[in-house]
Each structure stands twice: as structure tokens, then as C-alpha cells.
Amino acid sequence: MSGSHVDLQADRVAPPRPQPPLGLLAEVTHRCPLRCTYCSNPLQLDPKSVELDTETWKRVFSEAAELGVIHLHMSGGEPTARRDIVELMRHAAEVGLYTNLITSGIGVSDAQLDALIEAGCDHIQLSMQGADAAITEAVGGYRGGYDKKQAFADAVVARGVPLTLNAVIHRMNIHQVPAMIDKAVAFGAKRLEIAHTQYYGWALKNRAQLMPARADVDRTIDEVESARERLKGTLVIDAVFPDYYARYPKLCNGGWGTRTFSVTPSGKILPCHAAETITHLDFWNVRDRSLAETWYDGPAFNAYRGTGWMQEPCASCERKTVDYGGCRCQALALTGDAAATDPVCIKSPRHAELGALATMEAAVCDPGPAVYRGFRIGQETERR
Amino acid sequence: MDRPNAIADETVPALPRGVKFREDKARSRFVLLGPERIFEADAIATEILKRVDGKASFKAILTDLTQTFTADEATIRPDVEAFLTDLANKQMVSL
Ligand code: SF4
Ligand code: SF4
Numbered sequence: 333m334s335g336s337h338v339d340l341q342a343d344r345v346a347p348p349r350p351q352p353p354l355g356l357l358a359e360v361t362h363r364c365p366l367r368c369t370y371c372s373n374p375l376q377l378d379p380k381s382v383e384l385d386t387e388t389w390k391r392v393f394s395e396a397a398e399l400g401v402i403h404l405h406m407s408g409g410e411p412t413a414r415r416d417i418v419e420l421m422r423h424a425a426e427v428g429l430y431t432n433l434i435t436s437g438i439g440v441s442d443a444q445l446d447a448l449i450e451a452g453c454d455h456i457q458l459s460m461q462g463a464d465a466a467i468t469e470a471v472g473g474y475r476g477g478y479d480k481k482q483a484f485a486d487a488v489v490a491r492g493v494p495l496t497l498n499a500v501i502h503r504m505n506i507h508q509v510p511a512m513i514d515k516a517v518a519f520g521a522k523r524l525e526i527a528h529t530q531y532y533g534w535a536l537k538n539r540a541q542l543m544p545a546r547a548d549v550d551r552t553i554d555e556v557e558s559a560r561e562r563l564k565g566t567l568v569i570d571a572v573f574p575d576y577y578a579r580y581p582k583l584c585n586g587g588w589g590t591r592t593f594s595v596t597p598s599g600k601i602l603p604c605h606a607a608e609t610i611t612h613l614d615f616w617n618v619r620d621r622s623l624a625e626t627w628y629d630g631p632a633f634n635a636y637r638g639t640g641w642m643q644e645p646c647a648s649c650e651r652k653t654v655d656y657g658g659c660r661c662q663a664l665a666l667t668g669d670a671a672a673t674d675p676v677c678i679k680s681p682r683h684a685e686l687g688a689l690a691t692m693e694a695a696v697c698d699p700g701p702a703v704y705r706g707f708r709i710g711q712e713t714e715r716r
Numbered sequence: 717m718d719r720p721n722a723i724a725d726e727t728v729p730a731l732p733r734g735v736k737f738r739e740d741k742a743r744s745r746f747v748l749l750g751p752e753r754i755f756e757a758d759a760i761a762t763e764i765l766k767r768v769d770g771k772a773s774f775k776a777i778l779t780d781l782t783q784t785f786t787a788d789e790a791t792i793r794p795d796v797e798a799f800l801t802d803l804a805n806k807q808m809v810s811l
Contacts, residue, residue, distance in 0.1 A: 351743075352742045352743070354754065398742075399742065400740070400741075400742025400743060402740065402747065402749060402754055403749070403752070403754075428738065430736060430749045432751060432752075454734055454736065454751070455734050455750075455751040457751075492733050493733060493734065494732075494733060494734035494750075494751060496751055496752075522734075522751075522807070523751065523752075568807075570752075
């Protein structure tokens with residue numbers, strides 16, 4: 333760390349000792365049969381060779397339960413791409429974690445699904461790329477994906493496990509929001525997440541291809557509202573709207589290092605799954621640190637905890653404990669300074685520029701091909 | 717549609733698939749969990765939920781509560797009904 337950083341730290345009020353975390357996002361692998369252009373995995377994906385082994389993941393889950401984690405989100409990549417996924421699931425359930433499997437549904441056989449459920453999987457979250465085969469396959473970059481997802485949803489519902497569908501919304505599928513809501517009902521899902529793309533990782537790289545027009549966003553807000561009313565008791569709809577068009581930033585997961593954290597396939601312990609983009613932070617690894625010491629004392633966790641790190645306009649803002657200055661990853665990506673005010677905020681000097689940028693990108697008729705995610709940057713397949 | 721508050725004596729309240737009631741040792745409390753949901757149970761809620769095992773009828777739960785806490789059934793019944801009905805509306809309990 334540079335000298336100037338140390339000086340800044342000296343003036344700071346120490347961040348308050350946090351409560352134990354409630355949720356762990358375990359990215360057990362980055363391998364995935366899909367290649368979504370909005371993937372929130374980092375551009376530099378972890379190859380299989382650096383993934384944590386079975387015993388280490390089991391230790392991580394034991395430590396998480398001990399530390400106070402309630403919900404475990406078993407994610408990736410595609411978590412079922414790991415041969416030991418059933419063993420990991422069983423261990424997580426045994427140590428008392430509430431287990432949520434976040435899957436693309438591709439390549440999960442009925443036998444594997446049965447084994448996962450028998451091992452203690454409490455809930456399944458299936459990604460949905462579109463309401464029909466054409467969009468689903470164009471977005472995910474995987475032919476035949478739509479039918480497989482449908483079959484997987486049917487298999488989950490037939491086994492009585494609660495199913496949530498997660499639809500990431502962007503320019504290519506925003507016109508299908510009502511159809512996706514109908515699909516979720518037809519699939520027998522209990523919950524639907526309508527999550528507008530958040531721009532980091534692959535999504536930031538593909539922002540011009542993904543950014544929807546403001547009018548389309550406004551329309552989906554109304555569509556979601558009326559569907560919620562109509563489907564009360566049948567389907568719960570949770571929605572996240574895109575923040576480039578907002579006035580104030582979102583509260584990041586309850587605040588940095590406040591409620592949840594992530595562990596990457598290679599064992600890095602991150603305050604948020606996109607935090608690796610903030611390259612000056614020192615991330616500890618489960619290979620040599622416990623989750624507890626990292627959560628309470630890890631430098632990356634304490635870097636943006638509380639309000640002591642803030643600059644103006646956040647430092648003297650009345651909303652500073654409402655949104656904690658917004659997203660650190662977005663502040664870095666868009667302003668070059670991770671401690672800056674999230675430029676989504678109307679008080680940020682960059683706010684107007686951001687709205688204009690989004691409007692401009694969304695107005696381009698043909699934004700060109702998006703980059704599908706892949707293991708080696710520069711070797712991704714480019715396709716419409 | 718929200719259901720009316722009254723619960724029949726023979727109804728057997730249960731936790732639906734995907735909903736769990738467990739101790740949260742790190743925070744010294746009991747919690748009712750669903751996907752993406754944590755409902756913190758206070759002392760009374762904990763006593764009620766401990767008895768929701770998918771076997772005991774509503775009447776049996778009431779009787780158990782009145783005996784354990786030497787309370788009057790007529791007094792506690794509306795509270796227990798309201799509590800379980802509210803959770804049922806949130807799909808955290810099935811009635
Ligand atoms: S100035 Fe900072 S704290 Fe205030 S609303 Fe904007 S982002 Fe939030
Ligand atoms: S810092 Fe930003 S990217 Fe990271 S979790 Fe928070 S909102 Fe998301």
C-alpha cells in the first residue's frame with residue numbers, strides 16, 4: 333500500500349465491528365456450459381486447475397456455519413459441473429446451512445437432481461435467459477438450452493422442491509418481460525427475480541449491447557407492478573431495476589462487508605462477487621485464512637466498511653447510512669476511484685454523463701456483436 | 717388472497733418444503749428460513765414454531781401451549797391463529 337493511503341487511514345474512525353455474515357455466495361467453479369454476455373463472473377475466469385478441492389470447500393462450509401452464515405448460495409459458473417457437487421451439498425446441509433443451488437439447469441440429469449435433493453438441497457434457482465428458444469439461445473450462446481431448461485424446471489417442480497427463476501433483463505430480452513412472467517407461472521415457480529443487468533464483469537464489457545432504453549425500463553416497471561397484483565398468492569416477483577437511469581445508487585448488499593460475502597473457485601474471500609475488479613485490495617484466501625478472521629479483520633473487508641472511508645459528497649451526505657455511497661465496484665469502473673461516490677448518484681459530478689451515456693448506448697440501432705464469456709479473453713467467440 | 721384468521725382444531729400446521737425452523741446460535745435466537753428470507757422468531761413465536769411439526773393438530777398445539785405456560789386457551793387462541801395465518805399468507809407455513 334502506498335504512503336498516502338496509510339496517512340488517509342490514520343485519520344479514519346475505525347469501522348464498527350460488524351455483525352456476523354448472513355449469506356455466503358460460494359462460486360464453486362467458473363466452468364459453465366452457457367456463455368451469457370451479462371455474466372457477473374470476472375473477465376479473468378478461474379480454470380479448473382486452480383479450483384479448491386472437496387475437503388477445502390467442506391471446511392469453508394463448516395467455518396461459514398460456525399461464523400453465523402444462514403444461507404449458502406451454491407453458485408458458479410455452473411455448480412453441477414463439479415463432480416463432487418452432491419458431496420458438497422450434503423456437507424453444507426449437515427452443518428446446518430440453508431442451501432440454495434443456483435444453476436443454469438443445463439447438463440443436470442434427473443439422477444443428479446435426485447441425489448442433490450436427497451443430499452439436502454433446500455431450494456433451486458434456475459436462470460432464465462428469455463421466454464422462447466430463440467432469445468434464450470442467443471443470450472446464453474447454447475443451442476438446445478431452452479428445452480433443457482424447461483425439462484429441468486419440470487423435474488424440480490415434480491419433486492416438490494421450491495423453484496425460483498432468475499431472469500437477467502437487458503436490451504435483447506426486455507420486450508419479453510410479460511412473457512417471462514407467464515412462463516414462470518407455467519413452470520410452476522414460486523418466485524421470479526426480474527433483475528436488470530448490473531454492469532460489471534462481462535456485462536460491463538458488453539454494456540453497449542445490453543443497455544436498454546429508458547422507455548423500455550419504465551414499461552417493465554409497470555408490467556411487473558401489475559403482474560404482482562394479478563399473481564398474488566401464486567408467484568412472488570422480486571425486481572431489481574437498472575441503476576444507470578436512477579437518481580440514487582443502490583445499497584450494496586446491505587453495505588460493504590455487512591451481510592454477505594463470496595468465495596471464488598480458487599478460494600479468494602471477497603466482500604462482493606465483483607470486488608476483484610478493485611485490484612489494489614488485498615484479498616485473503618481460504619487456503620491460508622479462516623473465514624472468521626477474514627470477515628472481521630481482512631483488509632479488503634474493512635476497506636469500505638462503515639462511512640470512515642468516504643469522500644465528498646458522500647462524507648457529509650444525509651443518505652450516507654442509507655446507501656453507503658453505492659457500489660464500490662461501479663465507482664471504480666466508471667470513475668477510476670473505488671472510494672468515489674457511485675456515479676449513479678445525482679450528487680456525483682459524473683451523474684449526468686452516465687445517464688447520457690446510457691441513453692446514447694441504448695439509442696444505437698445496431699450496437700454490433702456482444703462478446704460471449706469464455707476462459708481466455710481475446711479468444712471469446714463473437715456472435716450476435 | 718389473504719385467508720381469514722380462524723383455524724379449525726383439526727388443521728395440522730406444517731412447514732412447507734423449503735422452509736426451515738432452526739436455532740441461529742451465532743445470534744442466540746431462532747429463525748424461520750425460506751429462500752432469501754429470514755424471519756426472526758421472538759420468544760413466543762419460537763414456542764409456537766417448535767410445536768409445528770407437521771403432526772400435531774392446531775388443537776394439540778394450543779393445548780400444549782396452555783399447559784406449558786399455564787395460560788387460558790381462549791386468551792391465546794386468537795394470537796396463535798393470527799400468527800400462523802400471517803405466516804401462511806407469506807407461504808412460510810402451510811395450513
Ligand atoms: S452522495 Fe453518497 S451517500 Fe449521498 S446519496 Fe449520493 S451516494 Fe449516497
Ligand atoms: S460493490 Fe457493487 S458489484 Fe459489488 S456487490 Fe456491491 S453493488 Fe454489487
